[in-house]
Amino acid sequence: MSNTLTESGSRGRAGDKVFSGIxxxxxxxxxxxxxxxxxxxxxxxxxxxxxxxxxxTGGSGFWTYIWPIVIGTLIAAAIALLxxxxxxxxxxxxxxxxxxxxxxxxxGYVIDLLAAIPSVVYGAWGMTVLxxxxxxxxxxxxxxxxWIPIFAGPASQTGKTMLTAGIVLSVMVxxxxxxxxxxxxxxxxxxxxxxxxxxxxxRWEMIxxxxxxxxxxxxxxxxxxxxxxxxxxxxxxxxxxSGGGLIASLIKSGNQTIAAEIALNFPEAFGLRLAELIAAxxxxxxxxxxxNMVARWIVSRHKEFSGAN
Amino acid sequence: MSKRIxxxxxxxxxxxxxxxxxxxxxxxxxxxxxxxGPSGCGKSTFLRTLNRMHEVLPGARVxxxxxxxxxxxxxxGVDPVTVRSQIGMxxxxxxxxxxxxxxxxxxxxxxxxxxxxxxxxxDALVEKSLTGANLxxxxxxxxxxxxxxxxxxxxxRLCIARxxxxxxxxxxxxxxCSALDPISTLAIEDLIExxxxxxxxxxxxxxxxxxxxxxxxxxxxxxxxxxxPGKLIEYNDTPTIFNNPSExxxxxxxxxxxx
Amino acid sequence: xxxxATRTPSPLRKNTLTKNQLPKWAIWAVLAGxxxxxxxxxxxxxxxxxxxxxxxxxxxxxxxxxxTLSVEGERKAKDRFASNMIYAxxxxxxxxLVSVIWTVLEKGLPGMTSNFLFTSMNGMTGVVDNETVENxxxxxxxxxxxxxxxxxxxxxxxVISVPVGLLTAVYLVEYSRxxxxxxxxxxxxxxxxxxxxxxxxxxxxxxxxLIFGPSTRTGFVAAVALSVLMIPVVVxxxxxxxxxxxxxxxxASYALGVxxxxxxxKVVVPTAISGIASGVTLAIARVIGETAPLLVTAxxxxxxxxxxxxxxxxxxxxxxxxxxxxPTSPTNIDPSAQRAWAAALLLILIVMLLNLIARVxxxxxxxxxxx
Numbered sequence: 001m002s003n004t005l006t007e008s009g010s011r012g013r014a015g016d017k018v019f020s021g022i023x024x025x026x027x028x029x030x031x032x033x034x035x036x037x038x039x040x041x042x043x044x045x046x047x048x049x050x051x052x053x054x055x056x057t058g059g060s061g062f063w064t065y066i067w068p069i070v071i072g073t074l075i076a077a078a079i080a081l082l083x084x085x086x087x088x089x090x091x092x093x094x095x096x097x098x099x100x101x102x103x104x105x106x107x108g109y110v111i112d113l114l115a116a117i118p119s120v121v122y123g124a125w126g127m128t129v130l131x132x133x134x135x136x137x138x139x140x141x142x143x144x145x146x147w148i149p150i151f152a153g154p155a156s157q158t159g160k161t162m163l164t165a166g167i168v169l170s171v172m173v174x175x176x177x178x179x180x181x182x183x184x185x186x187x188x189x190x191x192x193x194x195x196x197x198x199x200x201x202x203r204w205e206m207i208x209x210x211x212x213x214x215x216x217x218x219x220x221x222x223x224x225x226x227x228x229x230x231x232x233x234x235x236x237x238x239x240x241x242s243g244g245g246l247i248a249s250l251i252k253s254g255n256q257t258i259a260a261e262i263a264l265n266f267p268e269a270f271g272l273r274l275a276e277l278i279a280a281x282x283x284x285x286x287x288x289x290x291x292n293m294v295a296r297w298i299v300s301r302h303k304e305f306s307g308a309n
Numbered sequence: 310m311s312k313r314i315x316x317x318x319x320x321x322x323x324x325x326x327x328x329x330x331x332x333x334x335x336x337x338x339x340x341x342x343x344x345x346g347p348s349g350c351g352k353s354t355f356l357r358t359l360n361r362m363h364e365v366l367p368g369a370r371v372x373x374x375x376x377x378x379x380x381x382x383x384x385x386g387v388d389p390v391t392v393r394s395q396i397g398m399x400x401x402x403x404x405x406x407x408x409x410x411x412x413x414x415x416x417x418x419x420x421x422x423x424x425x426x427x428x429x430x431x432d433a434l435v436e437k438s439l440t441g442a443n444l445x446x447x448x449x450x451x452x453x454x455x456x457x458x459x460x461x462x463x464x465x466r467l468c469i470a471r472x473x474x475x476x477x478x479x480x481x482x483x484x485x486c487s488a489l490d491p492i493s494t495l496a497i498e499d500l501i502e503x504x505x506x507x508x509x510x511x512x513x514x515x516x517x518x519x520x521x522x523x524x525x526x527x528x529x530x531x532x533x534x535x536x537x538p539g540k541l542i543e544y545n546d547t548p549t550i551f552n553n554p555s556e557x558x559x560x561x562x563x564x565x566x567x568x
Numbered sequence: 569x570x571x572x573a574t575r576t577p578s579p580l581r582k583n584t585l586t587k588n589q590l591p592k593w594a595i596w597a598v599l600a601g602x603x604x605x606x607x608x609x610x611x612x613x614x615x616x617x618x619x620x621x622x623x624x625x626x627x628x629x630x631x632x633x634x635x636t637l638s639v640e641g642e643r644k645a646k647d648r649f650a651s652n653m654i655y656a657x658x659x660x661x662x663x664x665l666v667s668v669i670w671t672v673l674e675k676g677l678p679g680m681t682s683n684f685l686f687t688s689m690n691g692m693t694g695v696v697d698n699e700t701v702e703n704x705x706x707x708x709x710x711x712x713x714x715x716x717x718x719x720x721x722x723x724x725x726x727v728i729s730v731p732v733g734l735l736t737a738v739y740l741v742e743y744s745r746x747x748x749x750x751x752x753x754x755x756x757x758x759x760x761x762x763x764x765x766x767x768x769x770x771x772x773x774x775x776x777x778l779i780f781g782p783s784t785r786t787g788f789v790a791a792v793a794l795s796v797l798m799i800p801v802v803v804x805x806x807x808x809x810x811x812x813x814x815x816x817x818x819x820a821s822y823a824l825g826v827x828x829x830x831x832x833x834k835v836v837v838p839t840a841i842s843g844i845a846s847g848v849t850l851a852i853a854r855v856i857g858e859t860a861p862l863l864v865t866a867x868x869x870x871x872x873x874x875x876x877x878x879x880x881x882x883x884x885x886x887x888x889x890x891x892x893x894x895p896t897s898p899t900n901i902d903p904s905a906q907r908a909w910a911a912a913l914l915l916i917l918i919v920m921l922l923n924l925i926a927r928v929x930x931x932x933x934x935x936x937x938x939x
Contacts, residue, residue: 013827015827015829015830016827016828016829018829019828019829019832019833020739020743020828020829022735023735023736023738023739023742023743024739024743025735026731026732026733026734026735026736026738026739027735027736027739027740027744027749027750027753028749028753029732029736030732030736030753030756030757030760030799030803031752031753031756033796033799034756034759034760036771036775037763037767037768037771037796040771040774040775040778041767041770041771041774043774043778044774044777044778086657087657087660087661088661089657090653090654090656090657090658090661091657091658091661093654094654094655094657094658098651098654098655112923113920113923114665116850116853116854116857116919116920116923117668117857117916117919118856118857118858118859118885118912118915118916118919119857119858119859119860120857120859120885120888120889120912120915121668121672121857121888121912121915121916122668123859123889124888124892124908124909124912125667125668125671125672127892128671128675128892128905129667129671130664130667167664171664171665171668174661174665175665178661202643202644202646202647203647203650203651204646204647204649204650204651205643205646205647207650228762228764231764232762232763232764232765232766232767233764234764234765234766234859234860235859235860235885235889238860238889239889239892239893259764259766259860262766262770262860262864263766263860263863263864266770266773266863266864267863267864267867267868270782270783274782277770278770278774281764281766281767281770282767284764284766284767285763285764285767288762288763288764288767289759289762291762292758292759292761292762296758
């Protein structure tokens with residue numbers, strides 16, 4: 001009598017092996033692709049670092065070329081976050097804790113849709129609607145607050161300035177931060193909220209006592225995601241900002257971001273200029289990577305306290 | 310259609326933790342054997358080792374041997390998949406496949422393995438299995454409806470039908486009634502009584518009355534304390550275990566003094 | 569018992585539960601006052617509707633705080649202030665978003681003609697546009713080539729991303745047991761989520777440039793760039809969906825003697841398929857509007873190109889960008905603007921449609937659980 005337990009299709013076993021092999025291969029492919037991203041960008045950017053500094057745009061080496069646009073990128077992202085963060089959190093709170101239930105579901109859906117609007121549309125809106133509308137306020141700012149360096153005049157007559165770009169970016173990241181924060185606010189344990197209300201807390205005190213502590217890590221990671229998007233966003237800046245050298249005033253033409261610099265110059269670039277732009281892309285990659293790392297580090301540090309796993 | 314199980318000196322480990330220690334037990338063919346004992350005593354873990362389902366959990370492994378009519382389940386070259394097609398299992402909570410109809414659920418074991426089966430054979434198998442699980446009359450008019458639309462007790466009988474459709478030698482049941490109401494429980498218990506004419510049935514239960522009602526033999530498992538491995542304390546005919554146990558802890562447990 | 573409790577305060581005449589509370593009308597009175605005051609202040613510096621709204625809002629928030637502070641106390645006042653700020657944030661957020669949608673509708677609708685949808689920009693020069701403006705005839709030329717390009721490039725990106733993303737998620741959820749490899753993949757998928765889209769474009773351009781010579785620009789290069797953006801989204805959403813498939817179903821399948829790979833293909837994935845499909849649809853919606861990576865990988869043309877593997881390609885987003893930034897006729901930019909906004913409207917419609925489809929899929933094909 002043959003052993004009934006050892007007979008059985010070896011075909012089935014082979015199927016298991018093959019399938020797990022394919023799945024493993026797909027996973028490794030992702031690692032490989034990322035490795036390629038890093039290697040190819042480095043390889044193509046290499047001429048920038050070996051070339052004669054005088055041949056680099058600006059005439060004095062890569063770092064002199066890159067640092068103004070790095071600062072420009074950071075300024076744009078900072079403006080975007082300064083505007084978007086408080087508003088997003090307010091909107092998220094409105095949807096999760098203030099609006100009537102029926103309304104809030106619809107609003108959540110609308111916010112998700114807004115997050116999906118392509119960036120080029122925001123860019124188009126920024127250059128045709130927002131920029132002209134802001135010329136007046138900029139002129140007023142230059143006259144009345146010109147002594148502050150960031151509002152130094154004379155104001156741009158097209159409205160295509162760093163501040164406009166920052167505002168457009170803030171409109172773009174607002175749905176992202178809002179929709180992530182809203183999800184976390186809604187996850188606050190009902191028991192905690194009711195405990196706070198039962199102690200006689202007002203709605204705002206309840207939010208400060210239960211919702212914010214619970215959601216802190218989530219809010220931070222939402223902001224960081226928004227920051228990542230603002231740093232890497234290309235089109236809005238490319239279309240809204242008439243770029244130039246680094247200047248302090250946010251209401252004059254000038255400044256530039258890495259992403260926009262690449263998009264505007266890449267189509268006509270070749271040779272060393274191409275290498276420069278790829279090197280700039282590498283710098284942008286490193287910056288966003290660092291932001292993501294910091295975000296993850298903060299989240300992991302706060303995780304144990306918030307209970308938001 | 311039914312085989313006996315002999316377990317020799319079986320130890321079960323989760324990583325470095327020994328969950329079950331030194332079990333020796335002989336389970337007769339065509340009988341109902343009940344495993345009873347307090348929570349965490351390793352009876353479910355042990356049950357899972359009888360068809361190698363414990364291997365689904367990472368880090369679980371066994372020492373010792375489990376013989377199905379003299380063939381070691383853990384012998385070299387034995388495929389756990391083959392073991393499981395001969396030793397079926399019914400779980401604590403009914404788990405019909407939500408994407409499949411009642412009919413497809415019954416045929417799942419056949420279809421998922423891509424075996425060719427003619428429509429008439431399939432119909433016959435569905436009817437036979439559902440009849441065997443005492444469910445045919447309740448669902449014969451809605452075989453194409455999703456299985457998750459049934460009541461809890463019906464779902465559990467559907468799961469039993471699904472298990473017997475692959476014509477196993479042994480059916481393992483892991484607390485099959487713990488998620489059911491009393492009437493559904495009664496239906497399952499009646500079914501177990503019928504199943505034993507064709508299958509070897511092993512059932513884990515928390516409910517001592519249930520063990521007394523349905524089983525021919527009963528095994529009592531216990532642990533000395535948390536962090537200690539579970540052990541088989543006593544194994545005997547069911548009336549003996551409940552009326553005249555030889556161990557003190559068995560008597561304490563069946564008379565409701567702990568557990 | 570309860571009788572006495574309700575009776576005790578009655579001799580006082582004034583209910584202790586309602587003392588120190590503002591009447592309902594008070595807040596409306598504050599609002600009216602703020603509107604009047606706001607109008608006054610804004611007319612001091614030149615009346616403007618926006619200025620009026622802004623000043624009124626600021627005054628309302630401050631006055632509301634002060635009035636509540638004087639009657640109901642500090643805690644209530646803070647609560648009122650916070651509520652008002654939150655309502656204000658909501659309104660402030662609404663303004664630009666409504667403006668964006670309004671602009672797109674207002675400027676895009678007139679351009680949504682069959683001519684726009686079914687002709688390309690082939691042969692359209694500044695001269696044509698100038699004549700259009702001078703004669704007042706309908707705008708010629710359209711975005712057909714952009715629609716073709718968008719569909720083809722997105723199709724290829726999906727063909728690359730979905731198998732890779734799906735299988736990776738299967739590996740992470742079903743096969744890996746938390747080893748260093750799976751942690752590495754999870755980490756780098758996270759890193760990929762953060763890659764700026766322009767960098768993804770640069771990568772594809774650099775990759776193909778290295779293999780096929782510099783400045784290789786085709787639809788397929790763009791598809792590769794978009795895949796880099798799409799794969800992490802697919803992995804993430806599929807992973808989430810596979811994780812919520814109950815383990816009991818896997819065990820039920822194993823207990824029937826079904827092999828793991830068949831269990832995954834026939835039980836786990838079908839149970840999660842609605843979530844996976846909706847995740848994939850959302851991923852498509854995310855990349856279909858990408859502009860920056862296409863600028864550096866697919867180039868720009870005015871004619872229709874059906875071949876993703878040769879020649880430059882235009883997509884809707886790059887079409888919008890070029891029409892606005894480099895109008896066909898530099899002297900008469902209106903026809904170009906009209907085409908751009910019509911394309912923007914079309915693009916938004918596509919994205920919204922994809923989002924809607926994703927929701928419908930998630931709802932319709934969700935496995936029927938419960939009774």
